[in-house]
Amino acid sequence: MAAQRKTSRYIVPVAVAGIAAATIGLVPALAASGDPDLPEITAQQLIEKIAASDTQTLSGTFKISTDLGLPAFDGLLGGIAQGMGDGASGEGPGSADPSAQLTKLVSGTHTLRIAADGPERQKLTLLDGKEEYSLVHNGDEVWAYDSRSNEVFHEKGAGEGGPAPEKELPASPKELADEVLKAAGDTTSITVDGTAKVAGRDAYRLVIAPKQKGSTVDSITIAVDAANGTPLKFTLASTSGGKPVVDAGFTKVDFGKPAASEFDFTVPKGAKVTEGDDVEASRKDAEKDLEKELGGLGGLGGLDGFGEGDVNVIGEGWTAIARVDSGAPAPKTEEAPQEFQGFLDSLGDKVSGKFGSGTVFKTKIVNALMTDDGKVYVGAVTPEALVDAANAAK
Template identity: 60%
Template sequence: MAANTNTSRKIARYAVPVAVAGVAAATVAMVPAFANAGGPDLPKVTAQQLIEKIAASDVEQLSGTAKISTDLGLPKIATGLLGGGGGVAGGSANPEDKVAQLANGTHTFRVAADGPDRQKLTFLDGKDEYSLIHNGADVWGYDSKSNEVFHEKNGEAGKGAEHKKGEGLPASPQQLAQDVLKAAGPTTDVGVGDTVQVAGRDAYQLVLKPKQSGSTVGSVQIAVDAKNGVPLRVQLLSSQGGKPIVDAGFTKVDFAKPSADTFAFTAPKGAKVTEGGAEGAGREHGKEFKGLDAFPGFGDLLGGPDGKGGKHGDVKVLGEGWATIARIDSGAGKGLKELENDKNAPKQAKDFLNSLGDKVSGKFGEGRVLSTRLVNALITDDGKVYVGAVTKDALVKAADANK
């Protein structure tokens, strides 16, 4: 989740989203809710009515506690790149570093919002805390463990400029729900599932399922407050079953206006303050997630030091919707087999390769599949990469058809 400074500004300008855009009525299956013996007894609604309820919600004020659990099925050698499975890793107050940690493990945080100009998120993992605060023209990040402060002027918010409701609290249930709904299209079946209770509130469940085969995603379930239309929980379920890949939801929520002092912040005495406009701000501790190129030997394999194909990379998008696969021709002419047989290759690269990769073969030749519960990547022996939220079989078929 690490990003550049522009992304950190976008993260900082978060707010509770109150509208849902980008879901065409023609793509929604008008499936009414069925009787549910285990959940609250609510009036039946169609998927379209439930989406309209989310879009019509005018809630911009709330406070509460939320939890997000992410289980990508990564081995220990890889989870270290994402900040570990729990606890607030001190060392940098940069918001990018903290948001990146949500990609692994279970995290609890307090949430407060009062319209587009005042929001606060506080990580509660362990005895140390990290707070991200937007209050008018200022954005603050504070890491209690390192006693470091990140500060950035939010010019647009301070001037009362146009606020985009889609720029929501990073990884909050509302923001995740809106992102998912925006991505829904002709390749998605949208219906209504069982009613549930989330944080003590009655809720409907909007269920999105891929129409195509081969996706690692079984469904996305969004619990929607039956009274005010606010998304209370988002669950991303695997097509292989088991516990959710991502489970983000409120455990407590109150829709009253938070007190003004909730968003007040003054840098503690002796704290190191880093201004966000400076080049490389917040990165002096080297905690930026770099992906596979963090391991020596993989940057060249993917065609450049950034691990994104480099200047020689050629990216082609195959398929659409949930079955989309990116084909990257690195142009490096260096494959996994060569890396395996290279006596001078760094041990870290080989360890990472052995921990993730299953050997596969097909018409394309040979390669390895680096697997998680959500995203899989096939790296062929001639240096091509096929990656997507699809199964291993789907990657092999794509490689055979596009060799």
């Protein structure tokens, strides 16, 4: 089970990309040749259709674009990589390590080929010009290959098994739909907003939106396959406007069973192979070194030590704010390692109020206020809402 949990951190759930892509999005204008004429359906019926979907096999091409409103990560990640050790030199986890490669999906536009054959076999290939990065889960093994560096990552122990989940799930799609709508309550609007054509398939558009003011989320739109209930695309839009925060979905999809050979992996000639256990040990050493470098950041460096009792939730629904008391002064960006300084400065705005003074770190969705006396307020809410929460806490 330990190995299973460890491996699950690395595998991008390929099936989930088509089944429950709850953070990746759909552009409203999807149809190239007119929206399909489909029978009318209620939001509850559409949620029931999603819940009843039992898609186990699929293959296709998936495109994802992410715009968090952040500066480019390349320079920052490059500096961190140097500090943590360069895989090519043998001092770090290596360029084939999934935890390093898949951070690329946090920004920019990427094309992926994906395939799935149940919970035991998935494959994802990230295309980058002539270079490719492949991640394969086949039974109890995970393989990853970076063609640019000719490096391989390998880990065993990803097999199925272990105890069943303790939480009981609703017994039927209707019960699940009822639970979803009940949980939405007065804070959320769930509607069906027309139809769309996605990857050549007819789909309904399910739109989820906050009713509360102060949230940074404008709406979430999911394109649901009209025939089998599989989500095909999904848009997360911010109240700040512009491009969707995340816009992803299939451009081609086939629900047939992929060939078994699709999930075979042979180590390329001359490739360097790194085992998962070695990567884990190397990562822990690198994290210790990075913590030492971040020592001057005070409260920021201490966030990992919080227990559950240190976090208080203010409000509910879409405007909930987590309040954390670090017990240490806020970090000073000028004391951060050089590769972090410009990045932190570009994110932060100085603010003040009854609470005192602090800095708001912003993205298009999640914002955080760090006060000078070590309090942290985080939520998918506007900076003004964070300042109001800090003032009210005084």
